[in-house]
Amino acid sequence: MKITSAEFVMSNSNVAKCPNEPLPEYAFIGRSNVGKSSLINMLMDRKHLAKTSGRPGKTQLINHFKINKNWFLVDLPGYGYARVSKKDKKTFQKYITEYFLKRKQLVCGFVLVDIRHEPQPVDVEFMEWLGTNGIPFSLVFTKADKLKPGAIDNYVKTYLNKLLEGAWEETPPHFVTSSSKHMGRESLLGYIDNINQEFFAS
Ligand code: GTP
Ligand code: MG
Numbered sequence: 001m002k003i004t005s006a007e008f009v010m011s012n013s014n015v016a017k018c019p020n021e022p023l024p025e026y027a028f029i030g031r032s033n034v035g036k037s038s039l040i041n042m043l044m045d046r047k048h049l050a051k052t053s054g055r056p057g058k059t060q061l062i063n064h065f066k067i068n069k070n071w072f073l074v075d076l077p078g079y080g081y082a083r084v085s086k087k088d089k090k091t092f093q094k095y096i097t098e099y100f101l102k103r104k105q106l107v108c109g110f111v112l113v114d115i116r117h118e119p120q121p122v123d124v125e126f127m128e129w130l131g132t133n134g135i136p137f138s139l140v141f142t143k144a145d146k147l148k149p150g151a152i153d154n155y156v157k158t159y160l161n162k163l164l165e166g167a168w169e170e171t172p173p174h175f176v177t178s179s180s181k182h183m184g185r186e187s188l189l190g191y192i193d194n195i196n197q198e199f200f201a202s
Contacts, residue, residue: 001193004068006044011061013095015102019064024199025072025105026192028140029096030112031122032056032078035142038179039112040065040075043189050075062099071196072105079126100135107195109137110188115144115155115176119162128167138173138191145178152176 012018028036037050037059049065051058056078063075079096100109109130113123130137141159144152160171173191177184 001068001189003044003189005066006046006049006068006073007066008049009064009066009072011063013061015062015095015098018062018099018103019066019072021105023066023071023105024107024196025074025103027074027076027099027103027106027109028112029076029100029109029126030078030140030142031114031120032058034078034112034114035179036078036112037075039140039142039177040073042177042179042182043073043185062095070200071192074099074106079122097129100130101133107136107199108192109135110140110175111137111172112140112142113159115141115152115159116146119159119166124163124166127163127172138175139171140184140188141174141176143178144176144183145181 009019028040030036033054033056037052040050041047041052044065044067050063059075059077061077065073065075067073076096076099079093100106111123111127111130113120127137127139141156147155156174156176160174163171175184175188175191177188
């Protein structure tokens with residue numbers, strides 16, 4: 001898919017106030033610092049569209065970006081970040097869960113996990129929660145540049161096998177990405193493009 005336009009639309013803490021156009025929407029979620037905002041910039045080929053930081057907790061609101069004038073990308077705050085105050089953390093969790101439960105336009109969530117780590121309880125719990133609530137999602141491994149190219153397949157296999165040892169009967173679709181190396185861009189955009197085409201055909 002060619003990106004012809006990518007515009008920031010609004011930031012929000014209230015799902016009810018998010019854009020109400022009936023366009024397909026994709027949301028990026030995962031622990032703080034996993035690389036959600038960086039991945040959005042990489043996919044859009046724009047350095048500063050979404051705000052990134054080396055310090056966890058940078059993205060604090062629901063951020064809508066309108067792409068090619070006919071679909072939305074959403075940058076969300078991270079979950080499971082211990083250094084924000086308890087009150088803030090609760091707020092994050094509340095609008096994250098509300099967003100996923102109430103956002104009718106959402107066609108797919110992307111759950112981002114750092115490729116170097118084995119499944120973390122908070123990620124597994126969040127994926128299980130999405131599954132229980134019937135919310136479609138895919139898994140995105142980030143920071144693949146941190147591994148030697150030959151090691152990537154093994155890390156992915158090990159991660160997916162661990163999911164299967166848990167409550168999972170099958171693993172979600174998955175993508176291997178690196179924002180610094182522009183890796184995984186074509187396959188992720190192609191995946192989104194296919195869903196968009198189905199959306200507009202129906
Ligand atoms: P919050 O908004 O705080 O939840 O974080 P986030 O998930 O949006 O992460 P962000 O994109 O801000 O990136 C966090 C840090 O990871 C930054 O220092 C990025 O430069 C770094 N980073 C993100 N993606 C990659 C990647 O693909 N490779 C490498 N090496 N570093 C990355
Ligand atoms: Mg962010």
